[in-house]
Amino acid sequence: MNIGVVVIGRNEGERLLRCFESFSLSADAIVYVDSGSTDGSVLLAQKMNIEVVELDTATPFSAARARNEGFAYLLKQYPATQYIQFIDGDCTMTPGWLQQAGKVLSENKQYAAVLGHLQERHPEATLYNRLCAMEWNSPAGELENYGALGGISMIRANVFQKLSGFNVKVIAGEDSELGVRMALNGYKVTKLDHPMAVHDANMHYFSQWWKRSVRSGHATGQRAFLNGKSAVRDCVKERKSILFWGISLPVFILLMLIPTSGLSLLLTGGYGVLGMRVYRFRRKQGDSRSDTLLYSFSIVLSKFAEGIGLLKFLFNQSKGHYEIIEYK
Secondary structure, three states: OOEEEEEEEOOOOHHHHHHHHHHOOOOOEEEEEEOOOOOOHHHHHHHOOOEEEEOOOOOOOOHHHHHHHHHHHHHHHOOOOOEEEEEEOOEEEOOOHHHHHHHHHHHOOOEEEEEEEEEEOOOOOOHHHHHHHHHHOOOOEEOOOHHHOOOOEEEEHHHHHHOOOOOOOOOOOHHHHHHHHHHHOOOEEEEEEEEEEEEOOOOOOHHHHHHHHHHHHHHHHHHHHHHOOOOOOOOHHHHHHHHHHHHHHHHHHHHOOOOOOOHHHHHHHHHHHHHHHHHHHHHHOOOOHHHHHHHHHHHHHHHHHHHHHHHHHHHHHHHOOOOOOOOO
């Protein structure tokens, strides 16, 4: 079926080796796109006879740029490639996924992209890994919320070309933004009930989780700016939630502290209500009590980080310049 693989990475170390080994015998063509690694990643790929694209450091790095350049290189070298599997260097491909995904795309011309179940390698290692594992847990079926379309997916090459690939100005959530454009152009994206890959978050510090949440807020703001007025109304609801819980309410509480003699602090009870709503929803999804409590608390706390991210987007948008937000 002429399946090509584009791997992107930066200083992934041993994880990159595991990534290469997971699909080296099942793909028709493989290219690794490196974003300025200093750990020998390029040499590792070359030793494994994997073709390498090293990004020019004169232009800011981003996942969107790396994937686009990997795709362009792959299609130039292997023009018969029909489907492109994108994967990050901190992930390993599940055996059988490439064949299954390619089969579904070949039999369903309306699908522009397919993804499967993503698992976390060590969910028990840290609270942050555990949160990632819960985040990856979404039902199979055709997507309506394109936030579920991550950077690990198989995409039809001709559709990717038609839509000009990922938007290089989108520094986070570029995969979901592409999914929205697929929908607006009459295509569908579906999640198969099949294991796809194993992800290694390797997050050990609160600061990493916090920066990741800031990044999420920036992504929400940018996606709503780009496609919020479209038929999909991408991220409009999410942006309103961040504006209220992460910016407007805390600012109002602080501004009214003195005028109300501290009574404005009673409004913080609203965060308890928000947490309870999330708790009830996740319990209905079948999560354990402990997982649900952790997830609910993280959602409430992340609103403040996402608020910072949304403000950061508005500032960047006013300048017309965006820089990636790295969290590890």
